[in-house]
Amino acid sequence: MTAGSQTASGADPVEIEPHEALARLRDGALLVDVREMDERAAGMPCDAIGIARASLGDEIAAVAADRSTDLMMICASGQRSLLARQQLLELGYTRVVSVCGGFNRWRAEGLPLADGAVDDDFAQRYARHLVLPEVGLSGQIRLSRARVAMIGAGGLGSPASLYLAAAGIGTLTLIDDDKVERSNLQRQVVHVDARIGMAKTESARLSLSALNPSVSIDTRETRIVAANVESLLDGHDLVIDGADNFPTRYLVDAACRRLGIPLIYAAVHRFSGQISVFDSRREDSPCYRCLFPEPPSAAEAPNCSEAGVLGVLPGIMGLLQANEAIKLILGQGRPLVGRLLCFDALDASFRELQLSRDPACPGCGDGAAFSGYQDIARICAG
Structure with a gap:
C-alpha cells in the first residue's frame, strides 16, 4: 500500500494519488481546492471548486448538500487538505479523501489545469486585486x-x-x-x-x-x-x-x-x-x-x-x-x-x-x- 493510498477504517482511503483523483473527478466526484484565493490565482486543477479552508464549513453545503457526495480535498502540499477532510467528516460527510502531494504534485505530474492559470508573479503582484x-x-x-x-x-x-x-x-x-x-x-x-x-x-x-x-x-x-x-x-x-x-x-x-x-x-x-x-x-x-x-x-x-x-x-x-x-x-x-x-x-x-x-x-x-x-x-x- 503506497503513501498515496493510505486507508481509513471505512471503504475510502485517507489519501489518493493525483492521477487517481483525476480519474474520480471524471467519474463525477467533486474536487475542492482549499487554498486561499491568491494561491489559487496561480493555477488550479481542471474543474476544481475553490473554497478556502477557513470558509469550508460555511460554503460546502452550497456545492455538496448531500453528505454522501464523493469529495476530494486538495491544497498546496497535502497538509491542509487532510485537515479539511477531517473537518468535513466531523460535519457528517462520509466520502472524503485528501489528494496526496496537493497541487504541487498535480502540476508536477502534468495533470490538466483550469483555463486562465497564471504564474507566481501574477499571483503575488495582483494579490490585493x-x-x-x-x-x-x-x-x-x-x-x-x-x-x-x-x-x-x-x-x-x-x-x-x-x-x-x-x-x-x-x-x-x-x-x-x-x-x-x-x-x-x-x-x-x-x-x-x-x-x-x-x-x-x-x-x-x-x-x-x-x-x-x-x-x-x-x-x-x-x-x-x-x-x-x-x-x-x-x-x-x-x-x-x-x-x-x-x-x-x-x-x-x-x-x-x-x-x-x-x-x-x-x-x-x-x-x-x-x-x-x-x-x-x-x-x-x-x-x-x-x-x-x-x-x-x-x-x-x-x-x-x-x-x-x-x-x-x-x-x-x-x-x-x-x-x-x-x-x-x-x-x-x-x-x-x-x-x-x-x-x-x-x-x-x-x-x-x-x-x-x-x-x-x-x-x-x-x-x-x-x-x-x-x-x-x-x-x-x-
Whole structure:
C-alpha cells in the first residue's frame, strides 16, 4: 500500500494519488481546492471548486448538500487538505479523501489545469486585486488582455499610465510627439530629471516597464492629425484623453465615435479639473461636442504654460481617468457617462453636473454628418 493510498477504517482511503483523483473527478466526484484565493490565482486543477479552508464549513453545503457526495480535498502540499477532510467528516460527510502531494504534485505530474492559470508573479503582484470579488482572477485576466490608448504622456497621462501599468493593463499605447522639459517635472511624474530632452513616449516607457515588466508598452512618437487618428486608435478597448489642445481632442472624439471606442476625457486649468466618459456604444451617451460644440477661444481656454496649473491637479484627474478605465474594463460600478465631474483643488470639493446627449450636437446629433477628419481639424483653425 503506497503513501498515496493510505486507508481509513471505512471503504475510502485517507489519501489518493493525483492521477487517481483525476480519474474520480471524471467519474463525477467533486474536487475542492482549499487554498486561499491568491494561491489559487496561480493555477488550479481542471474543474476544481475553490473554497478556502477557513470558509469550508460555511460554503460546502452550497456545492455538496448531500453528505454522501464523493469529495476530494486538495491544497498546496497535502497538509491542509487532510485537515479539511477531517473537518468535513466531523460535519457528517462520509466520502472524503485528501489528494496526496496537493497541487504541487498535480502540476508536477502534468495533470490538466483550469483555463486562465497564471504564474507566481501574477499571483503575488495582483494579490490585493484577486481578493476583491469585483475583480478576482477573471477580472484581473480581463485587465491583462485590455488594450488602452493614452493620448499624451504629460500631466494627465503620467498618473493614469502609472496606475494602469501597476493594475496590469495588458497593452498601453503612448501617443505623444513632445520631449521632456524641465518645466514638465512639476506635474508629469512619469518623467525624471535625467531624461530631459528625451522623447516623452520613451521616457514614460522606461518608467512603466520598470514598474511592471509584464505590461506591453507601445510608443508612437507622433502628433495626432486627420491623416493618422483612426489608424492610431483602432484596435484599442478604450482611449484616455490627456491631450493639451483642442484640435487633438476633436479628432480623437470623432475617431472614437466612428470606431465605437469609449473615450475617457479630462482637462485641467489652474486649480480646477473636470472628467467625463463618452461611450458611443450607448445610445444615451453624449460626446465631447455635446460639451463643447465649437472650440473656445484662446482667451477663454489658455494652455498650462500661459495660465499655470497646480502640480497635483493633473495627478488627481489622471487617477480618476485610470479609475474609470478599470471600471469599464471590469464592467463594474457606474461610469461617468452623462456626468461631468468637476473638482476644485482650492476648495477640495467635487461637483457633478448632468451632461445629456444634445439632439442638435454637430458630432452625434440626429442630423450630424461626418464629412472627414480634415474638416473636423479645421474647426479649431484660425
